[in-house]
Amino acid sequence: MSIAKLIFEFVACMFAVCFFSITVNCPRRALLPVSIASAAGNAVCSILLEADLGSILAYFTGALVVCVCAEVLAVAIKMPASIFVIPGILPLVPGMGIFRTMLALTQSDFEHFVSYGADTLFAVCSIAAAAAMTNFIARKVNSRLRH
Amino acid sequence: MPTYEKRLAECAALAAALLLENGGETHRAEETASRICMAGSSTEADVTAFPTCVFIAFSPDGGEYVSVSKRVLLRTIDLGKIDAVNRASRDFTAGNITLEMLYETLCGISKQKTMSALPMALLTALSAAFFALMFDFDSPVRVMLFDATVSFLCGFVSKFFLRSMSTNGMYGFAGGFVGGFTAALAANVVTSVWGIGNVSVIVAGSIIPWLPGLALTSSVRDSVTGDIVSGSSGMTEAILIAAAIACGIGAAFTMCGAIGVAT
Numbered sequence: 025m026s027i028a029k030l031i032f033e034f035v036a037c038m039f040a041v042c043f044f045s046i047t048v049n050c051p052r053r054a055l056l057p058v059s060i061a062s063a064a065g066n067a068v069c070s071i072l073l074e075a076d077l078g079s080i081l082a083y084f085t086g087a088l089v090v091c092v093c094a095e096v097l098a099v100a101i102k103m104p105a106s107i108f109v110i111p112g113i114l115p116l117v118p119g120m121g122i123f124r125t126m127l128a129l130t131q132s133d134f135e136h137f138v139s140y141g142a143d144t145l146f147a148v149c150s151i152a153a154a155a156a157m158t159n160f161i162a163r164k165v166n167s168r169l170r171h
Numbered sequence: 172m173p174t175y176e177k178r179l180a181e182c183a184a185l186a187a188a189l190l191l192e193n194g195g196e197t198h199r200a201e202e203t204a205s206r207i208c209m210a211g212s213s214t215e216a217d218v219t220a221f222p223t224c225v226f227i228a229f230s231p232d233g234g235e236y237v238s239v240s241k242r243v244l245l246r247t248i249d250l251g252k253i254d255a256v257n258r259a260s261r262d263f264t265a266g267n268i269t270l271e272m273l274y275e276t277l278c279g280i281s282k283q284k285t286m287s288a289l290p291m292a293l294l295t296a297l298s299a300a301f302f303a304l305m306f307d308f309d310s311p312v313r314v315m316l317f318d319a320t321v322s323f324l325c326g327f328v329s330k331f332f333l334r335s336m337s338t339n340g341m342y343g344f345a346g347g348f349v350g351g352f353t354a355a356l357a358a359n360v361v362t363s364v365w366g367i368g369n370v371s372v373i374v375a376g377s378i379i380p381w382l383p384g385l386a387l388t389s390s391v392r393d394s395v396t397g398d399i400v401s402g403s404s405g406m407t408e409a410i411l412i413a414a415a416i417a418c419g420i421g422a423a424f425t426m427c428g429a430i431g432v433a434t
Contacts, residue, residue, distance in 0.1 A: 032305075032308050033308060036301045036304040037302075040299075041298075043297040044294075044295070046294050047286070047294045048194075048250050049249045049251035049252070049285065051250065051254050066305075103254050104253055106195060106196060106250075110384070113384050117384040117387075119374075119376070119378050119379045119382055120371060125417070126417040129421060130421045130424040151384075152387055152388045152390075152391035152392070153391065159395075159396070163396070
């Protein structure tokens with residue numbers, strides 16, 4: 025993966041997430057951190073996808089980067105982690121996968137429908153698993169620190 | 172003037188309902204309501220939250236139980252309101268504000284107006300355009316700009332249409348269908364008329380603002396943390412929204428195929 029592509033995707037992703045975050049009324053001081061965290065997660069996912077390490081690992085690691093950043097930012101900026109997680113994971117949700125799956129279905133191409141559909145489903149589950157795991161660990165750590 | 176206990180119940184229910192309405196997780200709503208009850212002199216508080224309602228029972232100073240339930244009708248995403256409720260509840264539990272001040276703050280948050288249709292549609296459109304650019308690095312600059320412009324228009328039309336209709340309860344499903352349909356229809360028509368552009372990039376960029384990322388991750392998180400009911404209802408919502416997007420795309424492709432503009 026070329027550096028130019030990585031930088032281009034990073035910047036485009038930052039702007040896309042920033043504009044989306046404004047539509048969901050994200051607090052102003054969270055806009056820049058959430059955009060950077062989201063673009064970083066997306067970049068990690070792209071690099072791993074390009075390295076052909078499997079989509080499950082790529083989406084899981086990308087989402088893990090976003091969610092760990094979200095938990096750290098939540099403590100640093102004193103805001104709920106969901107403020108960073110909701111817009112942050114947006115670029116990772118496989119829109120292209122949903123599109124390809126549906127396209128295959130409308131063309132009665134059931135072989136591709138099943139393969140694209142399974143890939144999309146596993147990608148989505150990996151993102152959700154990373155989010156759930158990070159949240160679970162953060163809550164455990166927080167409750168330990170409180171007591 | 173209501174009694175202290177009644178006001179406390181109102182505040183806890185309002186805070187939990189505001190969190191559930193605006194995209195907060197179920198466990199966050201339960202924890203917030205519970206913390207408010209405990210800070211307001213209760214010895215025991217039992218809070219059960221679902222995506223559509225919240226039940227609270229607490230015992231002020233070990234006396235008789237006071238209970239309240241609140242229906243959650245709206246479901247949207249407003250991160251500003253989640254932050255504001257979180258801050259108000261923290262201030263109350265830390266003793267920085269009184270119960271009446273908390274009630275006024277929460278009422279103020281619930282009355283806050285959301286962004287109007289035009290700026291909301293413009294921002295969604297910009298977001299869709301940048302997502303299209305993100306997918307399009309390998310294409311020539313001319314195609315890249317074309318795809319971004321079409322995604323911008325798709326994002327604008329679908330968001331403006333839905334905001335103007337104010338389809339509160341149906342927002343996710345209607346948004347998914349209209350977003351998917353507009354994107355796939357426009358992508359097919361413009362690429363076959365002008366002969367440039369990538370259908371997949373335009374559609375993928377335009378549908379991203381409608382994808383049920385929140386519903387999906389929240390539902391898995393809820394299930395993992397033991398809120399099976401909220402988790403499964405959230406999963407159903409996410410699947411239905413994804414199906415609505417897919418149906419919108421599928422309907423547009425079938426239509427374009429029938430009239431001969433499919434690429």
